[in-house]
Amino acid sequence: MVRYTVAVCNYNMAETLERSLESILGQLTPEFEVLVVDGGSDDGSVSLLRDLQERHETLRVVELDADPERHLGRDRQIAVERARGDYVLPQLDADDVYDDCIRDFVSIYHAFEAGFDGPLYLNGQGLNIAPASLLERIPYRNLPTSEDRDLWRRLLADDAMLRLEHGSVRESIGYERSVVDEMRYRDFAGKVADAQCGVTLTSCLKWAATAPTSPLERSRPPLAHAMKRGYDCLTFLLAYPVAASRESFPTPTPMRDRAEFDRRLRRVQATAAEHESRLGVTVDRSSLGEAGETAFFGRRGDA
Structure with a gap:
């Protein structure tokens, strides 16, 4: 079994x-x-x-x-x-x-x-x-x-x-962090971790300045959007000296480029129906529960 x-x-x-x-x-x-x-x-x-x-x-x-x-x-x-x-x-x-x-x-x-x-x-x-x-x-x-x-x-x-x-x-059902705590414990700490893993500072700065905008970012006023890009560039510059005193980990060369990581991540992302088509497989929807079929395929009975 x-x-x-x-x-x-x-x-x-x-x-x-x-x-x-x-x-x-x-x-x-x-x-x-x-x-x-x-x-x-x-x-x-x-x-x-x-x-x-x-x-x-x-x-x-x-x-x-x-x-x-x-x-x-x-x-x-x-x-x-x-x-x-x-x-x-x-x-x-x-x-x-x-x-x-x-x-x-x-x-x-x-x-x-x-x-x-x-x-x-x-x-x-x-x-x-x-x-x-x-x-x-x-x-x-x-x-x-x-x-x-x-x-x-x-x-x-x-x-x-x-x-x-x-x-x-x-x-x-857990606690909600404040915006400041979220920036400190997730955003900045994540940038330090990227530096520990060999993601290059040059690629991070280029990504921060030129990466495609998300729907949330597109909803921001132009000034707020520019400030967010500036914030990312500044915090990357601050993160790398912090990482220098911490343990480092090797990462395959292509993945040391921040933008390349994003490109590859997008290429492997799809809905369940799209993955079925790409892989040439079929998920037996009749074996799924109502909550599962709704979560992974939309409403029960949808094509």
Whole structure:
């Protein structure tokens, strides 16, 4: 029997942890295990996880000691290393609740896998899946943030990734960061991580100044749009000296160009119906639940 590991990393998310895990555990069948790697929480999460493990046979908990040198990327890879499944669904978040779509996502993955040349990592919006062997060969690295973007660069260089456009399959129940915190903890930290992974400063500055605008950016007034480009250029210039004192990681040469990464990411992104056509496969929609068919193909019964 093919087995699957649904991997969740937790650090001090006691307020949302039980509700999140119950939303996952409640929709899975025995061939799935849910593996939670706790990164050294001190907010009562560990006690809660132990109680949940007693109640759910398919839940396993890996308790790690807190270590300031070990970051989220390493926790994610520990989940891969400890997984018992042939396939791993990494990066489920302990501050989200999930619709009844996980098994449907797996079914769609296997349909795509049948038409894909080589091992496949499928990236959705809140769900991901790959053979454990692929994530052992191309692992998450010890980055505090943007560990997924670093992984995608190497998967794209290996022609081992597809992206799936689809509707929402989860709802955030965690805290909302302020704009300032979001800029500090996600945007700037992500730029530092890019620098750690060898993405060139020249390509980042060129990308910041010339990258195609998103729908959100096109809705901004011209002055705000110019300020955002200026902000990106300035923060890239500040990020690279910060990264110089941190651990560095090698990245395949083509992926060291920020714009090339974007181009390759867009090339592998499509809806489920578009992937079916490109791969010459058909997803058995009759096997999907209502929530899954709606999320991945639109309304039930749509062509």
